[in-house]
Amino acid sequence: MNKRFFEQVVDVLAKNISTAETELKYTNPFTLLVAVVLSAQSTDVGVNKATQDLFKIASSPGDIINLGIDRLVSHVKTLNYYNTKAKNVLALSHMLADEFGGQVPQTREELVRLPGVGRKTANVVLNVAFNQPTIPVDTHVMRVAQRLGFTKHTRPEKVEADLEQLAEGNPHIHKIHHLFILHGRYTCKARKPLCAQCPLAAVCPNVQAV
DNA sequence: CTCCCGATAT
DNA sequence: ATATCAGGAG
Structure with missing residues:
Protein backbone atom coordinates (compact mmCIF):
# COMPACT_ATOMS: atom_id res chain seq x y z
CA MET A 1 0.00 0.00 0.00
CA ASN A 2 1.45 3.32 -0.95
CA LYS A 3 1.49 6.23 1.39
CA ARG A 4 0.66 8.78 -1.29
CA PHE A 5 -2.79 7.34 -1.83
CA PHE A 6 -3.43 7.34 1.90
CA GLU A 7 -2.43 11.00 2.16
CA GLN A 8 -4.64 11.86 -0.80
CA VAL A 9 -7.63 10.17 0.83
CA VAL A 10 -7.07 11.88 4.18
CA ASP A 11 -6.75 15.27 2.45
CA VAL A 12 -10.05 14.78 0.60
CA LEU A 13 -11.84 13.73 3.78
CA ALA A 14 -10.37 16.64 5.74
CA LYS A 15 -11.71 19.07 3.16
CA ASN A 16 -15.17 17.52 2.99
CA ILE A 17 -15.87 16.69 6.64
CA SER A 18 -16.13 19.01 9.61
CA THR A 19 -14.94 17.01 12.59
CA ALA A 20 -16.59 19.53 14.90
CA GLU A 21 -19.94 17.95 14.06
CA THR A 22 -21.49 14.91 15.65
CA GLU A 23 -19.44 13.12 18.24
CA LEU A 24 -19.74 11.64 21.69
CA LYS A 25 -20.49 14.40 24.17
CA TYR A 26 -18.38 14.72 27.30
CA THR A 27 -17.23 17.33 29.81
CA ASN A 28 -13.90 15.92 31.04
CA ALA A 129 -8.87 13.57 25.88
CA PHE A 130 -5.07 13.58 25.89
CA ASN A 131 -4.27 14.52 22.29
CA GLN A 132 -2.15 11.47 21.51
CA PRO A 133 -1.95 10.34 17.84
CA THR A 134 -3.55 6.92 18.28
CA ILE A 135 -5.82 5.29 15.70
CA PRO A 136 -8.72 3.51 17.43
CA VAL A 137 -10.09 0.77 15.16
CA ASP A 138 -13.85 0.50 15.58
CA THR A 139 -16.40 -0.89 13.16
CA HIS A 140 -16.33 2.23 10.94
CA VAL A 141 -12.55 2.55 10.75
CA MET A 142 -12.32 -1.17 9.99
CA ARG A 143 -14.85 -1.00 7.15
CA VAL A 144 -13.47 2.19 5.58
CA ALA A 145 -9.88 0.93 5.77
CA GLN A 146 -10.79 -2.34 4.09
CA ARG A 147 -12.89 -0.79 1.32
CA LEU A 148 -10.14 1.68 0.47
CA GLY A 149 -7.56 -1.10 0.48
CA PHE A 150 -5.49 0.23 3.39
CA THR A 151 -5.37 -3.25 4.96
CA LYS A 152 -6.20 -6.87 4.18
CA HIS A 153 -6.40 -7.86 7.81
CA THR A 154 -9.53 -8.33 9.91
CA ARG A 155 -7.98 -8.30 13.37
CA PRO A 156 -8.27 -4.75 14.79
CA GLU A 157 -4.72 -4.84 16.13
CA LYS A 158 -3.34 -5.67 12.67
CA VAL A 159 -5.50 -3.01 11.00
CA GLU A 160 -4.31 -0.46 13.56
CA ALA A 161 -0.68 -1.32 12.80
CA ASP A 162 -1.24 -0.94 9.04
CA LEU A 163 -2.98 2.42 9.49
CA GLU A 164 -0.34 3.71 11.89
CA GLN A 165 2.35 2.96 9.35
CA LEU A 166 0.41 4.77 6.61
CA ALA A 167 -0.39 7.71 8.92
CA GLU A 168 3.15 8.22 10.16
CA GLY A 169 4.07 11.86 9.67
CA ASN A 170 0.64 12.80 8.33
CA PRO A 171 -0.40 16.38 9.23
CA HIS A 172 -3.92 15.16 10.11
CA ILE A 173 -2.62 12.38 12.36
CA HIS A 174 -4.68 13.49 15.38
CA LYS A 175 -8.04 13.39 13.62
CA ILE A 176 -7.64 10.57 11.12
CA HIS A 177 -9.75 8.17 13.18
CA HIS A 178 -12.48 10.79 13.51
CA LEU A 179 -12.46 11.51 9.77
CA PHE A 180 -12.76 7.79 9.02
CA ILE A 181 -15.58 7.35 11.53
CA LEU A 182 -17.66 10.24 10.19
CA HIS A 183 -17.03 9.15 6.60
CA GLY A 184 -18.05 5.61 7.52
CA ARG A 185 -21.13 6.69 9.43
CA TYR A 186 -22.64 9.05 6.87
CA THR A 187 -21.22 8.06 3.47
CA CYS A 188 -19.30 4.78 3.43
CA LYS A 189 -22.12 3.04 5.32
CA ALA A 190 -22.13 -0.67 6.03
CA ARG A 191 -25.38 -1.59 4.31
CA LYS A 192 -26.01 0.99 1.60
CA PRO A 193 -22.88 3.09 0.95
CA LEU A 194 -23.60 6.43 -0.76
CA CYS A 195 -20.99 6.04 -3.48
CA ALA A 196 -22.91 8.39 -5.79
CA GLN A 197 -22.18 11.34 -3.51
CA CYS A 198 -18.84 10.15 -2.11
CA PRO A 199 -15.88 12.54 -2.54
CA LEU A 200 -13.62 9.48 -2.84
CA ALA A 201 -15.62 7.69 -5.55
CA ALA A 202 -13.09 8.59 -8.24
CA VAL A 203 -10.20 6.95 -6.43
CA CYS A 204 -11.88 4.22 -4.36
CA PRO A 205 -10.92 0.69 -5.50
CA ASN A 206 -14.23 -0.67 -4.19
CA VAL A 207 -16.94 1.64 -5.54
CA GLN A 208 -20.40 0.11 -5.53
CA ALA A 209 -22.52 0.39 -8.65
CA VAL A 210 -24.62 3.55 -8.83
C1' DC B 1 -15.56 -19.09 19.93
C1' DT B 2 -19.91 -17.19 22.93
C1' DC B 3 -22.25 -13.99 25.67
C1' DC B 4 -23.93 -9.39 26.58
C1' DC B 5 -29.11 -8.05 24.61
C1' DG B 6 -31.77 -2.09 23.28
C1' DA B 7 -32.63 1.27 19.57
C1' DT B 8 -32.51 2.43 14.93
C1' DA B 9 -32.08 2.11 9.79
C1' DT B 10 -33.27 -0.36 5.89
C1' DA C 1 -37.94 -8.82 9.72
C1' DT C 2 -33.08 -8.26 10.24
C1' DA C 3 -28.55 -5.98 9.90
C1' DT C 4 -26.04 -2.70 12.29
C1' DC C 5 -24.53 0.42 15.82
C1' DA C 6 -17.47 4.69 18.26
C1' DG C 7 -16.53 -3.57 21.84
C1' DG C 8 -14.97 -6.17 25.78
C1' DA C 9 -14.61 -10.24 28.67
C1' DG C 10 -14.56 -15.19 29.54
Missing part, protein backbone atom coordinates in the same frame (compact mmCIF):
# COMPACT_ATOMS: atom_id res chain seq x y z
CA PRO A 29 -11.62 12.87 30.54
CA PHE A 30 -13.75 10.81 32.92
CA THR A 31 -17.06 11.45 31.20
CA LEU A 32 -15.38 10.76 27.85
CA LEU A 33 -14.16 7.43 29.21
CA VAL A 34 -17.66 6.56 30.43
CA ALA A 35 -19.25 7.63 27.13
CA VAL A 36 -16.88 5.43 25.12
CA VAL A 37 -17.44 2.44 27.40
CA LEU A 38 -21.19 2.92 26.87
CA SER A 39 -20.82 3.26 23.10
CA ALA A 40 -20.09 -0.39 22.27
CA GLN A 41 -22.51 -1.59 19.59
CA SER A 42 -24.66 1.51 20.12
CA THR A 43 -25.19 4.70 18.14
CA ASP A 44 -23.52 7.92 19.30
CA VAL A 45 -26.96 9.55 19.24
CA GLY A 46 -28.27 6.97 21.67
CA VAL A 47 -25.23 7.33 23.94
CA ASN A 48 -25.52 11.14 23.99
CA LYS A 49 -29.22 10.85 24.81
CA ALA A 50 -28.43 8.66 27.81
CA THR A 51 -25.41 10.60 29.08
CA GLN A 52 -27.07 14.00 28.77
CA ASP A 53 -28.98 13.40 32.00
CA LEU A 54 -26.39 11.15 33.62
CA PHE A 55 -23.48 13.60 33.37
CA LYS A 56 -25.60 16.38 34.89
CA ILE A 57 -25.74 14.48 38.17
CA ALA A 58 -22.56 12.40 37.87
CA SER A 59 -19.34 13.57 36.22
CA SER A 60 -16.68 12.03 38.47
CA PRO A 61 -15.85 8.55 39.82
CA GLY A 62 -17.15 9.59 43.24
CA ASP A 63 -20.46 10.75 41.73
CA ILE A 64 -20.95 7.40 39.99
CA ILE A 65 -20.16 5.50 43.19
CA ASN A 66 -22.66 7.62 45.12
CA LEU A 67 -25.26 7.05 42.42
CA GLY A 68 -25.18 3.28 42.90
CA ILE A 69 -25.79 0.45 40.49
CA ASP A 70 -29.59 0.66 40.34
CA ARG A 71 -29.84 4.30 39.36
CA LEU A 72 -26.87 3.86 37.03
CA VAL A 73 -28.65 1.02 35.24
CA SER A 74 -31.79 3.11 34.89
CA HIS A 75 -29.78 5.80 33.08
CA VAL A 76 -28.24 3.44 30.52
CA LYS A 77 -31.20 1.09 30.12
CA THR A 78 -31.76 2.22 26.53
CA LEU A 79 -28.30 1.09 25.40
CA ASN A 80 -27.23 -2.32 24.20
CA TYR A 81 -25.55 -4.49 26.86
CA TYR A 82 -26.72 -2.00 29.50
CA ASN A 83 -26.29 -4.37 32.42
CA THR A 84 -22.67 -5.20 31.63
CA LYS A 85 -21.89 -1.58 30.84
CA ALA A 86 -23.38 -0.24 34.09
CA LYS A 87 -21.43 -2.81 36.06
CA ASN A 88 -18.21 -1.88 34.27
CA VAL A 89 -18.72 1.87 34.73
CA LEU A 90 -19.25 1.42 38.46
CA ALA A 91 -16.28 -0.95 38.78
CA LEU A 92 -13.93 1.33 36.85
CA SER A 93 -15.07 4.27 38.98
CA HIS A 94 -14.04 2.35 42.08
CA MET A 95 -10.70 1.46 40.53
CA LEU A 96 -10.03 5.08 39.54
CA ALA A 97 -10.91 6.27 43.04
CA ASP A 98 -8.85 3.58 44.77
CA GLU A 99 -5.78 3.28 42.54
CA PHE A 100 -5.54 6.43 40.42
CA GLY A 101 -6.52 9.25 42.78
CA GLY A 102 -9.80 9.74 40.93
CA GLN A 103 -7.96 10.70 37.74
CA VAL A 104 -8.10 9.00 34.33
CA PRO A 105 -4.65 7.51 33.57
CA GLN A 106 -2.83 8.65 30.42
CA THR A 107 -1.16 5.41 29.31
CA ARG A 108 -2.72 2.52 27.40
CA GLU A 109 -1.26 -0.03 29.81
CA GLU A 110 -3.10 1.55 32.72
CA LEU A 111 -6.31 2.26 30.81
CA VAL A 112 -6.84 -1.32 29.64
CA ARG A 113 -6.67 -2.52 33.24
CA LEU A 114 -10.01 -0.80 33.81
CA PRO A 115 -13.06 -3.07 33.45
CA GLY A 116 -14.89 -2.54 30.16
CA VAL A 117 -11.87 -0.78 28.64
CA GLY A 118 -10.09 -2.57 25.80
CA ARG A 119 -7.51 -1.39 23.32
CA LYS A 120 -9.98 0.54 21.16
CA THR A 121 -11.56 2.45 24.07
CA ALA A 122 -8.12 3.24 25.52
CA ASN A 123 -7.00 4.58 22.14
CA VAL A 124 -10.04 6.88 21.94
CA VAL A 125 -9.39 8.32 25.40
CA LEU A 126 -5.70 8.84 24.62
CA ASN A 127 -6.53 10.53 21.31
CA VAL A 128 -9.53 12.70 22.23
Whole structure:
Protein backbone atom coordinates (compact mmCIF):
# COMPACT_ATOMS: atom_id res chain seq x y z
CA MET A 1 0.00 0.00 0.00
CA ASN A 2 1.45 3.32 -0.95
CA LYS A 3 1.49 6.23 1.39
CA ARG A 4 0.66 8.78 -1.29
CA PHE A 5 -2.79 7.34 -1.83
CA PHE A 6 -3.43 7.34 1.90
CA GLU A 7 -2.43 11.00 2.16
CA GLN A 8 -4.64 11.86 -0.80
CA VAL A 9 -7.63 10.17 0.83
CA VAL A 10 -7.07 11.88 4.18
CA ASP A 11 -6.75 15.27 2.45
CA VAL A 12 -10.05 14.78 0.60
CA LEU A 13 -11.84 13.73 3.78
CA ALA A 14 -10.37 16.64 5.74
CA LYS A 15 -11.71 19.07 3.16
CA ASN A 16 -15.17 17.52 2.99
CA ILE A 17 -15.87 16.69 6.64
CA SER A 18 -16.13 19.01 9.61
CA THR A 19 -14.94 17.01 12.59
CA ALA A 20 -16.59 19.53 14.90
CA GLU A 21 -19.94 17.95 14.06
CA THR A 22 -21.49 14.91 15.65
CA GLU A 23 -19.44 13.12 18.24
CA LEU A 24 -19.74 11.64 21.69
CA LYS A 25 -20.49 14.40 24.17
CA TYR A 26 -18.38 14.72 27.30
CA THR A 27 -17.23 17.33 29.81
CA ASN A 28 -13.90 15.92 31.04
CA PRO A 29 -11.62 12.87 30.54
CA PHE A 30 -13.75 10.81 32.92
CA THR A 31 -17.06 11.45 31.20
CA LEU A 32 -15.38 10.76 27.85
CA LEU A 33 -14.16 7.43 29.21
CA VAL A 34 -17.66 6.56 30.43
CA ALA A 35 -19.25 7.63 27.13
CA VAL A 36 -16.88 5.43 25.12
CA VAL A 37 -17.44 2.44 27.40
CA LEU A 38 -21.19 2.92 26.87
CA SER A 39 -20.82 3.26 23.10
CA ALA A 40 -20.09 -0.39 22.27
CA GLN A 41 -22.51 -1.59 19.59
CA SER A 42 -24.66 1.51 20.12
CA THR A 43 -25.19 4.70 18.14
CA ASP A 44 -23.52 7.92 19.30
CA VAL A 45 -26.96 9.55 19.24
CA GLY A 46 -28.27 6.97 21.67
CA VAL A 47 -25.23 7.33 23.94
CA ASN A 48 -25.52 11.14 23.99
CA LYS A 49 -29.22 10.85 24.81
CA ALA A 50 -28.43 8.66 27.81
CA THR A 51 -25.41 10.60 29.08
CA GLN A 52 -27.07 14.00 28.77
CA ASP A 53 -28.98 13.40 32.00
CA LEU A 54 -26.39 11.15 33.62
CA PHE A 55 -23.48 13.60 33.37
CA LYS A 56 -25.60 16.38 34.89
CA ILE A 57 -25.74 14.48 38.17
CA ALA A 58 -22.56 12.40 37.87
CA SER A 59 -19.34 13.57 36.22
CA SER A 60 -16.68 12.03 38.47
CA PRO A 61 -15.85 8.55 39.82
CA GLY A 62 -17.15 9.59 43.24
CA ASP A 63 -20.46 10.75 41.73
CA ILE A 64 -20.95 7.40 39.99
CA ILE A 65 -20.16 5.50 43.19
CA ASN A 66 -22.66 7.62 45.12
CA LEU A 67 -25.26 7.05 42.42
CA GLY A 68 -25.18 3.28 42.90
CA ILE A 69 -25.79 0.45 40.49
CA ASP A 70 -29.59 0.66 40.34
CA ARG A 71 -29.84 4.30 39.36
CA LEU A 72 -26.87 3.86 37.03
CA VAL A 73 -28.65 1.02 35.24
CA SER A 74 -31.79 3.11 34.89
CA HIS A 75 -29.78 5.80 33.08
CA VAL A 76 -28.24 3.44 30.52
CA LYS A 77 -31.20 1.09 30.12
CA THR A 78 -31.76 2.22 26.53
CA LEU A 79 -28.30 1.09 25.40
CA ASN A 80 -27.23 -2.32 24.20
CA TYR A 81 -25.55 -4.49 26.86
CA TYR A 82 -26.72 -2.00 29.50
CA ASN A 83 -26.29 -4.37 32.42
CA THR A 84 -22.67 -5.20 31.63
CA LYS A 85 -21.89 -1.58 30.84
CA ALA A 86 -23.38 -0.24 34.09
CA LYS A 87 -21.43 -2.81 36.06
CA ASN A 88 -18.21 -1.88 34.27
CA VAL A 89 -18.72 1.87 34.73
CA LEU A 90 -19.25 1.42 38.46
CA ALA A 91 -16.28 -0.95 38.78
CA LEU A 92 -13.93 1.33 36.85
CA SER A 93 -15.07 4.27 38.98
CA HIS A 94 -14.04 2.35 42.08
CA MET A 95 -10.70 1.46 40.53
CA LEU A 96 -10.03 5.08 39.54
CA ALA A 97 -10.91 6.27 43.04
CA ASP A 98 -8.85 3.58 44.77
CA GLU A 99 -5.78 3.28 42.54
CA PHE A 100 -5.54 6.43 40.42
CA GLY A 101 -6.52 9.25 42.78
CA GLY A 102 -9.80 9.74 40.93
CA GLN A 103 -7.96 10.70 37.74
CA VAL A 104 -8.10 9.00 34.33
CA PRO A 105 -4.65 7.51 33.57
CA GLN A 106 -2.83 8.65 30.42
CA THR A 107 -1.16 5.41 29.31
CA ARG A 108 -2.72 2.52 27.40
CA GLU A 109 -1.26 -0.03 29.81
CA GLU A 110 -3.10 1.55 32.72
CA LEU A 111 -6.31 2.26 30.81
CA VAL A 112 -6.84 -1.32 29.64
CA ARG A 113 -6.67 -2.52 33.24
CA LEU A 114 -10.01 -0.80 33.81
CA PRO A 115 -13.06 -3.07 33.45
CA GLY A 116 -14.89 -2.54 30.16
CA VAL A 117 -11.87 -0.78 28.64
CA GLY A 118 -10.09 -2.57 25.80
CA ARG A 119 -7.51 -1.39 23.32
CA LYS A 120 -9.98 0.54 21.16
CA THR A 121 -11.56 2.45 24.07
CA ALA A 122 -8.12 3.24 25.52
CA ASN A 123 -7.00 4.58 22.14
CA VAL A 124 -10.04 6.88 21.94
CA VAL A 125 -9.39 8.32 25.40
CA LEU A 126 -5.70 8.84 24.62
CA ASN A 127 -6.53 10.53 21.31
CA VAL A 128 -9.53 12.70 22.23
CA ALA A 129 -8.87 13.57 25.88
CA PHE A 130 -5.07 13.58 25.89
CA ASN A 131 -4.27 14.52 22.29
CA GLN A 132 -2.15 11.47 21.51
CA PRO A 133 -1.95 10.34 17.84
CA THR A 134 -3.55 6.92 18.28
CA ILE A 135 -5.82 5.29 15.70
CA PRO A 136 -8.72 3.51 17.43
CA VAL A 137 -10.09 0.77 15.16
CA ASP A 138 -13.85 0.50 15.58
CA THR A 139 -16.40 -0.89 13.16
CA HIS A 140 -16.33 2.23 10.94
CA VAL A 141 -12.55 2.55 10.75
CA MET A 142 -12.32 -1.17 9.99
CA ARG A 143 -14.85 -1.00 7.15
CA VAL A 144 -13.47 2.19 5.58
CA ALA A 145 -9.88 0.93 5.77
CA GLN A 146 -10.79 -2.34 4.09
CA ARG A 147 -12.89 -0.79 1.32
CA LEU A 148 -10.14 1.68 0.47
CA GLY A 149 -7.56 -1.10 0.48
CA PHE A 150 -5.49 0.23 3.39
CA THR A 151 -5.37 -3.25 4.96
CA LYS A 152 -6.20 -6.87 4.18
CA HIS A 153 -6.40 -7.86 7.81
CA THR A 154 -9.53 -8.33 9.91
CA ARG A 155 -7.98 -8.30 13.37
CA PRO A 156 -8.27 -4.75 14.79
CA GLU A 157 -4.72 -4.84 16.13
CA LYS A 158 -3.34 -5.67 12.67
CA VAL A 159 -5.50 -3.01 11.00
CA GLU A 160 -4.31 -0.46 13.56
CA ALA A 161 -0.68 -1.32 12.80
CA ASP A 162 -1.24 -0.94 9.04
CA LEU A 163 -2.98 2.42 9.49
CA GLU A 164 -0.34 3.71 11.89
CA GLN A 165 2.35 2.96 9.35
CA LEU A 166 0.41 4.77 6.61
CA ALA A 167 -0.39 7.71 8.92
CA GLU A 168 3.15 8.22 10.16
CA GLY A 169 4.07 11.86 9.67
CA ASN A 170 0.64 12.80 8.33
CA PRO A 171 -0.40 16.38 9.23
CA HIS A 172 -3.92 15.16 10.11
CA ILE A 173 -2.62 12.38 12.36
CA HIS A 174 -4.68 13.49 15.38
CA LYS A 175 -8.04 13.39 13.62
CA ILE A 176 -7.64 10.57 11.12
CA HIS A 177 -9.75 8.17 13.18
CA HIS A 178 -12.48 10.79 13.51
CA LEU A 179 -12.46 11.51 9.77
CA PHE A 180 -12.76 7.79 9.02
CA ILE A 181 -15.58 7.35 11.53
CA LEU A 182 -17.66 10.24 10.19
CA HIS A 183 -17.03 9.15 6.60
CA GLY A 184 -18.05 5.61 7.52
CA ARG A 185 -21.13 6.69 9.43
CA TYR A 186 -22.64 9.05 6.87
CA THR A 187 -21.22 8.06 3.47
CA CYS A 188 -19.30 4.78 3.43
CA LYS A 189 -22.12 3.04 5.32
CA ALA A 190 -22.13 -0.67 6.03
CA ARG A 191 -25.38 -1.59 4.31
CA LYS A 192 -26.01 0.99 1.60
CA PRO A 193 -22.88 3.09 0.95
CA LEU A 194 -23.60 6.43 -0.76
CA CYS A 195 -20.99 6.04 -3.48
CA ALA A 196 -22.91 8.39 -5.79
CA GLN A 197 -22.18 11.34 -3.51
CA CYS A 198 -18.84 10.15 -2.11
CA PRO A 199 -15.88 12.54 -2.54
CA LEU A 200 -13.62 9.48 -2.84
CA ALA A 201 -15.62 7.69 -5.55
CA ALA A 202 -13.09 8.59 -8.24
CA VAL A 203 -10.20 6.95 -6.43
CA CYS A 204 -11.88 4.22 -4.36
CA PRO A 205 -10.92 0.69 -5.50
CA ASN A 206 -14.23 -0.67 -4.19
CA VAL A 207 -16.94 1.64 -5.54
CA GLN A 208 -20.40 0.11 -5.53
CA ALA A 209 -22.52 0.39 -8.65
CA VAL A 210 -24.62 3.55 -8.83
C1' DC B 1 -15.56 -19.09 19.93
C1' DT B 2 -19.91 -17.19 22.93
C1' DC B 3 -22.25 -13.99 25.67
C1' DC B 4 -23.93 -9.39 26.58
C1' DC B 5 -29.11 -8.05 24.61
C1' DG B 6 -31.77 -2.09 23.28
C1' DA B 7 -32.63 1.27 19.57
C1' DT B 8 -32.51 2.43 14.93
C1' DA B 9 -32.08 2.11 9.79
C1' DT B 10 -33.27 -0.36 5.89
C1' DA C 1 -37.94 -8.82 9.72
C1' DT C 2 -33.08 -8.26 10.24
C1' DA C 3 -28.55 -5.98 9.90
C1' DT C 4 -26.04 -2.70 12.29
C1' DC C 5 -24.53 0.42 15.82
C1' DA C 6 -17.47 4.69 18.26
C1' DG C 7 -16.53 -3.57 21.84
C1' DG C 8 -14.97 -6.17 25.78
C1' DA C 9 -14.61 -10.24 28.67
C1' DG C 10 -14.56 -15.19 29.54
